[in-house]
Amino acid sequence: MRVYLDYNATAPLRAEARAAMIAAMDVVGNPSSVHAEGRAALGIVQTARAQVAEAVGCQVAEVVFTSGATEAASVLSGFSNVTVEPTAHDALWAHHKPGEGAPSVYAMGVGNSETGVILDTPLRDDAGWRIGDLTADLLMLDITQAAGRIPFAFSWSGADLAVLSAHKLGGPKGVGALIVKRGLDIPALSLGGGQEMGRRSGTENIIGIAGFGAAIEAAARDLADGVWDRVEKLRNILEISLEASAKKTIFVGKDRKRLPNTSCFITDGWKGETQVMQMDLAGFAISAGSACSSGKVRESRVLRAMGFDAGQAASAVRVSLGPETTENEVLRFAEAWLSKEEKFRARAA
Amino acid sequence: MRVYLDYNATAPLRAEARAAMIAAMDVVGNPSSVHAEGRAALGIVQTARAQVAEAVGCQVAEVVFTSGATEAASVLSGFSNVTVEPTAHDALWAHHKPGEGAPSVYAMGVGNSETGVILDTPLRDDAGWRIGDLTADLLMLDITQAAGRIPFAFSWSGADLAVLSAHKLGGPKGVGALIVKRGLDIPALSLGGGQEMGRRSGTENIIGIAGFGAAIEAAARDLADGVWDRVEKLRNILEISLEASAKKTIFVGKDRKRLPNTSCFITDGWKGETQVMQMDLAGFAISAGSACSSGKVRESRVLRAMGFDAGQAASAVRVSLGPETTENEVLRFAEAWLSKEEKFRARAA
Numbered sequence: 001m002r003v004y005l006d007y008n009a010t011a012p013l014r015a016e017a018r019a020a021m022i023a024a025m026d027v028v029g030n031p032s033s034v035h036a037e038g039r040a041a042l043g044i045v046q047t048a049r050a051q052v053a054e055a056v057g058c059q060v061a062e063v064v065f066t067s068g069a070t071e072a073a074s075v076l077s078g079f080s081n082v083t084v085e086p087t088a089h090d091a092l093w094a095h096h097k098p099g100e101g102a103p104s105v106y107a108m109g110v111g112n113s114e115t116g117v118i119l120d121t122p123l124r125d126d127a128g129w130r131i132g133d134l135t136a137d138l139l140m141l142d143i144t145q146a147a148g149r150i151p152f153a154f155s156w157s158g159a160d161l162a163v164l165s166a167h168k169l170g171g172p173k174g175v176g177a178l179i180v181k182r183g184l185d186i187p188a189l190s191l192g193g194g195q196e197m198g199r200r201s202g203t204e205n206i207i208g209i210a211g212f213g214a215a216i217e218a219a220a221r222d223l224a225d226g227v228w229d230r231v232e233k234l235r236n237i238l239e240i241s242l243e244a245s246a247k248k249t250i251f252v253g254k255d256r257k258r259l260p261n262t263s264c265f266i267t268d269g270w271k272g273e274t275q276v277m278q279m280d281l282a283g284f285a286i287s288a289g290s291a292c293s294s295g296k297v298r299e300s301r302v303l304r305a306m307g308f309d310a311g312q313a314a315s316a317v318r319v320s321l322g323p324e325t326t327e328n329e330v331l332r333f334a335e336a337w338l339s340k341e342e343k344f345r346a347r348a349a
Numbered sequence: 350m351r352v353y354l355d356y357n358a359t360a361p362l363r364a365e366a367r368a369a370m371i372a373a374m375d376v377v378g379n380p381s382s383v384h385a386e387g388r389a390a391l392g393i394v395q396t397a398r399a400q401v402a403e404a405v406g407c408q409v410a411e412v413v414f415t416s417g418a419t420e421a422a423s424v425l426s427g428f429s430n431v432t433v434e435p436t437a438h439d440a441l442w443a444h445h446k447p448g449e450g451a452p453s454v455y456a457m458g459v460g461n462s463e464t465g466v467i468l469d470t471p472l473r474d475d476a477g478w479r480i481g482d483l484t485a486d487l488l489m490l491d492i493t494q495a496a497g498r499i500p501f502a503f504s505w506s507g508a509d510l511a512v513l514s515a516h517k518l519g520g521p522k523g524v525g526a527l528i529v530k531r532g533l534d535i536p537a538l539s540l541g542g543g544q545e546m547g548r549r550s551g552t553e554n555i556i557g558i559a560g561f562g563a564a565i566e567a568a569a570r571d572l573a574d575g576v577w578d579r580v581e582k583l584r585n586i587l588e589i590s591l592e593a594s595a596k597k598t599i600f601v602g603k604d605r606k607r608l609p610n611t612s613c614f615i616t617d618g619w620k621g622e623t624q625v626m627q628m629d630l631a632g633f634a635i636s637a638g639s640a641c642s643s644g645k646v647r648e649s650r651v652l653r654a655m656g657f658d659a660g661q662a663a664s665a666v667r668v669s670l671g672p673e674t675t676e677n678e679v680l681r682f683a684e685a686w687l688s689k690e691e692k693f694r695a696r697a698a
Contacts, residue, residue, distance in 0.1 A: 004386060010379035010552065018374050021556070025367055030359035030522070033636060034622070035629040037353060067416035067523070070541040070551030077540075091541030091550065167552060173379070174416070174524070174554020191426075192419040192440030201440065202419030203359065203516060205523020207370070208557060273383070280384040287382060 003329045006285045007168070007261060008113050008145060008320035013211070014170035020214035021172065024207045031204050032193060045204050048213025052177055055220040056143070056162065057153025064178040064189070064199045065209055069144045071189060072163035072178035076140065078187030079105050083134060085119065086305040087112055091163075092142055093301070104128075105161075106136035110152065111145035114289045114302045114318055116262025117253040118150070124158055138184075144168050144176075148219030149228055149259055154179050161186070166208070170323075171215030175208035227323045232260035234321055234330050239263055241334035246341050252303070252316065261321040264289055266303075266312045270344045275317045275337075282336045289316035352678045355634045356517070356610060357462050357494060357669035362560070363519035369563035370521065373556045380553050381542060394553050397562025401526055404569040405492065405511065406502025413527040413538070413548045414558055418493045420538060421512035421527035425489065427536030428454050432483060434468065435654040436461055440512075441491055442650070453477075454510075455485035459501065460494035463638045463651045463667055465611025466602040467499070473507055487533075493517050493525075497568030498577055498608055503528050510535070515557070519672075520564030524557035576672045581609035583670055583679050588612055590683035595690050601652065601665065610670040613638055615652075615661045619693045624666045624686075631685045638665035 004012065024044050029037030031045050045065070053060045066072045069091055076082050076095035084096035085108035092107045106129055111118050122129045122139065129136040140161040146152050148169035154162050161184070165176040180186055180199065192201030222228070239251055242265065252264040267275070272288030279286050289300040303313035319333070353361065373393055378386030380394050394414070402409045415421045418440055425431050425444035433445035434457035441456045455478055460467050471478045471488065478485040489510040495501050497518035503511050510533070514525040529535055529548065541550030571577070588600055591614065601613040616624070621637030628635050638649040652662035668682065 002385065004377055006379070006382060006384070006386070009382050009387070010377070012377045013374050021374070022371065025362050025370070025521075028353055028359070028361045029634065030355070030516075033355060033358050033634070034625060035355070035634040035636075036351065037355070037634045038358070041359075067420070067554065068551045070539055071416070071420075073541070074539050089541070090543075094540030094550070165552065167379075172374075172554070172556050173552045174557050190419055190423050191443030192422070192438070194439075201443070202417045203514065203522045205416065205521070205554070205557065207521050208523050208554065276383060285378065285382070285384040285386045287384075 002283050002285065003333060004285045005319045005321060005325065005329070005333060006287050007322035008318060009287055010167045010173060011170045011322050012324065013172060014215045014218050016218040017171050017211035017215040021207045021211040024210035027206060031206065032195065041206050044206050044210050048209045051213035051217045055216040056147060056164070056179060057155050058179050059155075059182055061197070062154070062179050062182055064180060064196045065204060065212075066176050066178055066189060066200055067174055067205070068167075068176035069142060069163040069165040072176055073107070073140070073142065075161065075178060075186055075189055076105060076107060079103065081105065082107060083131070083136065085109065087117070087302045089113055089142055089144070092140070103137035104135075105138045105140055106131050106134065107140040107142070109142040109145065111143070111150065111259045112302060113145050114300060114316075115253045115264040115306070116145075116259035116320075118146070118257040118259065121157060121159070145259060148216060148223055149261065151223070160184055166212035166215055169215055169219040171212040172208045175205050175212045177212075222323055228260045231321050231323065231325065234325055234327055235261055235263055237327065238319065238330045238334055241331065242337065245338050249341070250312070252306070262318065263320075264316055264318045266308065266316045267341060267344070268312055268315050269348060270315050270341070272314060272316050275340070278340050279333075279337060282340075284333050284336060287318045287320070289313065289318050351632050351634065352682060353634045354668045354670060354674065354678070354682060355636050356671035357667060358636055359516045359522060360519045360671050361673065362521060363564045363567050365567040366520050366560035366564040370556045370560040373559035376555060380555065381544065390555050393555055393559050397558045400562035400566045404565040405496060405513065405528060406504050407528050408504075408531055410546070411503070411528050411531055413529060413545045414553060414561075415525050415527050415538060415549055416523055416554065417516075417525035418491060418512040418514040421525055422456070422489070422491065424510065424527060424535055424538055425454060425456060428452065430454065431456060432480075432485065434458065436466070436468075436651045438462055438491055438493070441489070452486035453484075454487045454489055455480050455483065456489040456491070458491040458494065460492075460499065460608045461651060462494050463649060463665075464602045464613040464655070465494075465608035465669075467495070467606040467608065470506060470508070494608060497565060497572055498610065500572070509533055515561035515564055518564055518568040520561040521557045524554050524561045526561075571672055577609045580670050580672065580674065583674055583676055584610055584612055586676065587668065587679045587683055590680065591687065594687050598690070599661070601655070611667065612669075613665055613667045615657065615665045616690060616693065617661055617664050618697055619664050619690070621663060621665050624689070627689050628682075628686060631689070633682050633685060636667045636669070638662070638667050
């Protein structure tokens with residue numbers, strides 16, 4: 001029986017999302033059509049829009065459905081003065097281009113995908129958002145890892161833009177949202193039929209959107225019910241189990257505010273990709289801090305930005321738990337990993 | 350029992366797509382992950398890629414999955430010299446900006462969504478693609494309405510780019526593809542994790558892609574089996590039934606090469622939107638030639654470009670059939686529409 005401990009890469013589909021998606025499969029129409037079939041499809045989109053708005057604490061009209069956080073973040077490509085926090089996800093980092101010209105945007109993640117570290121969001125005064133010496137007109141928050149895991153409300157954050165993906169919280173892959181503060185005028189994500197109030201053209205992913213809405217509603221309920229407190233206890237059990245034997249292993253960000261489910265640890269000299277493969281063969285799905293989409297390994301930009309050297313950054317793995325994770329799974333993982341770690345130490349000695 | 354005659358807006362989900370999507374719901378991993386769960390997800394993407402390539406007659410590596418034809422067409426925004434054929438879909442037309450600078454792109458639809466008219470694709474000589482006086486370096490074909498309905502092979506067309514959506518051929522809404530001729534260097538559709546060979550970042554819509562692959566495989570089989578010849582006969586029965594009584598009704602493009610399933614007809618003075626609503630109340634889903642995504646009505650750019658006046662363009666409806674359409678449904682529609690048309694004539698007299 002496999003043990004899945006890679007929730008920050010993607011979470012299993014929630015039962016609520018699955019049911020909503022299967023129900024949506026029977027809705028024939030295109031939401032842009034005015035006939036009964038079209039109106040039924042539009043109803044699915046609007047129900048999900050309300051579910052997302054409720055869960056992220058924004059207004060219904062502020063939700064723009066996209067194909068995921070990456071597409072949502074691409075709205076940054078329409079701005080000429082964008083500063084991205086160095087440990088932000090590549091989908092934001094790709095748009096880092098500090099320059100002249102207003103409005104300026106500062107983009108950052110809330111909850112790092114590799115380490116779980118939660119950065120404080122900046123404060124705003126009359127001059128704008130204050131980030132050290134920098135002042136920015138607009139703030140974009142990537143809440144992909146935070147949504148449904150830690151309390152967050154877009155309206156309370158004061159942010160101008162937020163991006164998230166359904167699949168990290170138990171919705172389907174390939175759907176997400178851009179949250180746009182009411183009244184903010186931004187470039188359209190795509191041009192054509194004028195869907196999503198003109199902000200994102202293209203026929204809506206009805207089935208995926210239905211799953212997103214159902215998943216985020218269930219995720220918000222889980223959060224309110226304290227499910228992630230239990231997950232955090234398991235994460236701490238994991239770290240205590242590992243550090244008791246693996247004395248040289250560094251737990252990244254352990255003294256900082258972190259997502260409740262994430263543990264990133266460095267065992268210098270034992271390559272992260274090797275650990276991932278060894279654990280995969282032993283039946284556990286975890287991630288290297290440094291894997292990219294092609295499966296090739298590169299140095300972790302995030303860990304380097306945190307001050308780790310190249311060798312350390314290449315020797316990290318990430319274990320990320322979810323609501324379905326059990327204590328037994330965590331203990332089995334710890335046992336399996338420690339047995340490999342002992343062999344690594346023996347070889348290195 | 351409702352009768353759905355709006356296949357050019359969107360088609361019902363095929364049983365094969367539904368089954369493939371439900372199966373994909375059980376696959377937990379992210380295709381970018383190297384562990385077993387990730388490889389299983391990647392396998393779904395690669396199976397679907399092969400299915401799409403087979404159906405559109407291109408190489409597997411030429412298929413880039415997107416959230417639909419609109420996103421795929423947005424690759425045009427990376428070019429500074431784009432000429433779009435005037436009856437093309439808004440998703441292409443939005444990028445019309447003839448200018449200087451190489452390379453130049455000519456974009457057009459194969460099979461018009463509103464009228465069904467099939468335009469000849471241009472020929473290429475040493476100077477490039479020849480469109481009247483215009484010469485273009487690259488040709489983009491929008492095959493959204495053609496794919497699975499008429500024979501088409503990307504490789505035989507010689508085109509450089511093609512775009513299509515899954516939902517017009519019985520796949521889910523919110524997934525599609527950009528086909529890129531091997532060796533052609535184009536701007537990335539989105540930046541971030543580097544998925545889709547760097548051409549389109551963002552976690553893949555696994556469930557939707559699985560449905561797309563299964564649907565296009567089934568659509569190609571239908572086409573080979575002559576299903577659309579039967580659909581064409583029904584379309585012709587419809588037009589013969591209508592024109593026998595509605596003497597003033599104009600059937601758009603009737604003397605031209607058309608998609609087998611589409612009939613667009615103008616009854617001057619009887620607003621298309623009114624017809625759509627009347628038929629909706631009578632139990633039939635059809636479309637006005639002029640509906641846009643917001644449900645508001647605007648003049649049909651397509652019909653105006655074909656030389657119809659504003660009044661005619663506003664008095665058009667589109668009936669579009671599919672593989673599930675029956676002769677009984679077509680005859681019931683004809684009877685219902687003719688009864689309304691008689692009342693319209695009585696009022697107009």
